[in-house]
Amino acid sequence: GYDEHYPGSVPGPVASQGWFEDAIEDIAQRIDPKKLIAALGAYGYDWNVTSKGLADAVGFNEVMELARSHGARVETDKDSVNSTFSYRDASLAQHQVWFLDAISAWNQYLSARQYKYGGVSLWRLGMEEPALWDFFSADSTGSFDPARLKAVRLPTAVVFHGEGELLEVRQLAHDGARTISLDGNKIDHARYDSLPAWYDVQRQGHRDKHQVALTFDDGPDPTWTPRVLEVLRANGVPATFFVIGEQVQKFPEWVTEEFNQGHLIGNHTFLHPDVGTLSDRRLELELTATQRLI
DSSP states (O other): OOOSSOTTSOSOOSSOHHHHHHHHHHHHTTSOGGGOEEEEEOOEEEEETTTTOOOEEEOHHHHHHHHHHTTOOOEEOTTTOOEEEEEEOTTOOEEEEEEOOHHHHHHHHHHHHHTTOSEEEEESTTSSOGGGGGTOSTTOTTTOOGGGGGEEOOOSOEEEESOSSEEEEEEOOBOEEEEEEEETTEEEEEEEEEOOBOEEEEEEOOOSSOOOOOEEESOOOTTHHHHHHHHHHHHTOOOEEEEOHHHHHHOHHHHHHHHHTTOEEEEOOSSOOOGGGSOHHHHHHHHHHHHHHO
């Protein structure tokens, strides 16, 4: 029940609702439906309308990133109830994207159950919208409320841009939202009001020339910091010292010496906890206390 339009065709719905229903009804009239499995699509195609080449297959996660990065308006086509949007790429080529999401999957899932098919399957696994799994089981149609599909979720992931070892978080991960309207238990229209996003991280600091950044954590230490500084000074090498507030409080003179010799000083919290387990307030206290000491 998919590829109504395909990579070599003109852009269009991957599996419009009417086309899907006609297909499974036609077969159910000739074969006992209990012997049939309805295969639902869960992917999309990105057609370059300008170059008129073959379309690229795209998964839901990639579709959301494409739409978000190009500021595209995403909604279902009123006739096919397949989601679509258009955008221009960096070379100003026009693209048209059609894709199957949890909206189309829900409608087609209900249709397969209506015709008493023996079961349903999914193509292509891994490219589906995660919300599909909220209802994709044998006994869910009676209990699942399609209004739950108003939330648009992505699996937790990180998108990196650029090159280098310095990382800047430009956007936190968040869910999206869509408005849906129902015709009975099926969805006849959906509009993506906000798009979900992954963590967006910018890499910086890449150089064509081979370079190494020396960093020293957890000091200052009265035994080792002087020895490290001596070696660095003898070789004319700059470094960065990520200091712990507790140690700075004990040995402030060595932080002063690090700074006076031209090295950078970094904040490595006050007590060196696992920051992934801290509350926001505790982390703020750790960093602020150390920064004031520095």
